[in-house]
Amino acid sequence: MSSNQSNQAFKCCFVFKRIFKLRVSEPPEDIKQLFQEYSENGNMTMEDLLRFMKNVQDEENATTEQAQTIFNSLKQLFIFHRRGLHLDAFFRYLLGDHNLPISSNVHQDMTAPLAHYFLYTGHNSYLTGNQLSSDSSVDPIIQALRRGVRVIELDLWPNSKKNDVKVCHGGTLTSPVDLIKCLRAIKDNAFVASEYPVVITFEDHLTPNLQEKVAQMVTKVFGDMLHRSDHLDEFPSPESLKKKVLISTKPPEEYLKAGDNKEKGKLQKLKSSSKKDDPKIGKSYSRNESDITDKDQLDDEEYMEEVDEDKAAPEYRKLIAIHAMKLKGGLEKILRKNDPNKVSRLSMSEQQLENAVNNNLGASIVIFTQRNILRVYPKGTRITSSNYNPFVGWEHGAQMVAFNMQGIGKQLRIMQGMFRANGGCGYVKKPDILLRPDFLLRRHLMDLSEVKKTLKVKIYLGEGWHYDFHYRHFDRFSPPDFFAKVAIAGVEADIKKEITKTVSDQWVPEWNQEFEFPLTVPELALLRIEVFDYDDSRTHDFAGQTCLPVSELRSGIRAVPLHNREGDQYKFTRVLVRFQFE
Known part of the structure; x- marks a missing residue:
């Protein structure tokens, strides 16, 4: 083998290792401290978990049966001690499907008009x-x-x-x-x-x-x-x-x-602007953009042929x-x-x-x-x-x-x-x-400047991209450089956007950053989270998004699944986030 070929092989091997070298996601310090607080000697019992769910996750109505279901699911992942959960099992629960940010059930009153x-x-x-x-x-x-x-x-x-x-x-x-x-x-x-x-x-x-x-x-x-x-x-x-x-x-x-001359005039105007027959509808209409605009402005005014009531x-x-x-x-x-x-x-x-x-x-x-x-x-x-x-x-x-x-x-x-x-x-x-x-x-419409509630959002980390994306999807020769945008969509007074730091060369980025969002109309506010792979050209590569109603967010530390551009949920990609309301 020539030295040239040898160098190429070395480079390919180095790139391969660099792309595939995955750091396993580890619990952030906040999670470690909470685990210590709600466990004893590195072991969290079902009663400890239930206490955590009520005190930290604000799930006041959590039951022993729900805690048992979580324990059973973790057993299937072979990360369960006979006596209870260790730290990694607790961390997997926080990132799992039993800990999502909003309810999947219909829970609002559906009996109103x-x-x-x-x-x-x-x-x-x-x-x-x-x-x-x-x-x-x-x-x-x-x-x-x-x-x-x-x-x-x-x-x-x-x-x-x-x-x-x-x-x-x-x-x-x-x-x-x-x-x-x-x-x-x-x-x-x-x-x-x-x-x-x-x-x-x-x-x-x-x-x-x-x-x-x-x-x-x-x-x-x-x-x-x-x-x-x-x-x-x-x-x-x-x-x-x-x-x-x-x-x-x-x-x-x-x-x-x-006899409606005014409406009749609109109809004649549309007919007179006709440029060619439309075989699909058997009538003549203009195809230029201004006429399309006219049509849509009349959208539900039905510019059709005159019809007698009888x-x-x-x-x-x-x-x-x-x-x-x-x-x-x-x-x-x-x-x-x-x-x-x-x-x-x-x-x-x-x-x-x-x-x-x-x-x-x-x-x-x-x-x-x-x-x-x-x-x-x-x-x-x-x-x-x-x-x-x-x-x-x-x-x-x-x-x-x-x-x-x-x-x-x-x-x-x-x-x-x-x-x-x-x-x-x-x-x-x-x-x-x-x-x-x-x-x-x-009176309410005149008082839209008063902050009714403040939402605190702490973005801990993200994982799952290496399963949902090809290893060369973001960068050909290196792991991605992920950053997140966190924003509120809502009434004009509540619109705000924050951006995390960029974590270089990591498939499992840790941000550990907290942002505050004061809200004047929290009932209509939506939380947007978007993740991108940083690119010097500023055409950052899309890496997932979600949008969630603030009024439905469950307090505490939650696993937030991300979706593609069309709104379909990825199978594995999610971010770990803590939500707090003041």
Whole structure:
């Protein structure tokens, strides 16, 4: 062997050893001290563990049976003394699945009206990609439902022969999918992730004969799963609607009338801007971005052909469990009227909501959403299927903050974080501050500067990357250099971000750093943790993330699983974190 070859072999051997040399995660000093405090002579009995769970982990209702379950699980890992736990076994418990940061059970009151909950809501749920040219498919619908999404949006259009119903994003190059396929996909997957009700919102561009056809399809596919109701003075509860499907759209009598010159003018404007025929929907629409924006600003105002009330499909009207209304006459008029004898759903774009809030209508919107449902959807310029800040809707009581679920990004991770609450059932009870009487609510909105609670977050260490990632995923010739971002998402006063030090050349990074987050509205705050591999070019490699509702965080030292960019949980990768509230 030549000296050159020998040097190469030595280098490869050195690199190989450097990449694979793993330091076994060891308990931080805090953990060692706690173990000494709650054990005797290096041995922690089941009674000692129970005491630790109650005193340090704030699990006041912890039982002997729960402690026994933890002991049994550690026996299977062969790290259990006959008399109790040693330090490494205790450490493994802290990093294990019996010690997660939030509950996996539905625990909130589910007997209040639907208007008292945030619902996990999708926008254009059938699209696989962007808003202009991607395919329409049942796959994103299935994926959304299996992730816990409870509100699915379908845009209904006539096919080219006007004898059947297609689902697609009208006025674009998106391909269509048959409505019947979408309905069957919803039926088969509606209650896989949650038994609480699924709402289907129709954006309807159909003639009465096709509405009648939709009524037949929906009735045949869902049968007894379908919940019907007339006009209500209060919505039913999620508990009473378990395993039910609800249709929400505008009743046919609210469609455009022949004598409505104002609405007729909007329709003519859209028709006149047409540039080419769309064979998918048998109508002419412009395909430039400005017209897409116009369409989405009219999203639920149904720019369809004029329909006489006496020709409206009666069976279709009977399907509707949640009646949608127009912004006809202006938002202020709707908020002022707020009919006490009838509840409805109102839709507006993110921009329309921001404008209303800027015009001092915020408190009135919150009062409106105490009984009625508000749906907020992305503005039309989000053609790449990006999303907006959901807190604009949530802090004003909007139950259906509609998101494009097919992408990635910070806002979608925040949405996923919100709906990890309440066992991931897709329904999260609105905080009491959004359900207060008018005068108390307005007083609260004027007092958003007062810190109600401080969250302390201590990031100890992380592990599991060497199992979930290829050894060369981060760096070709060395172990990764991990650092973590710890941040609060919430109302504007609570937003804050901290960054840990970078731990070089370690698959098991130890940070041991604590951060404080003062919170004015802790009920709406979400904790974000992201880990990256440091890179000098500042294009740091993504290494995992999670987003958790602060109101659900369990105090004490917890094992926090990380997720990939899309929100799927890694099998092994997690960080050890201590949460304390003051």
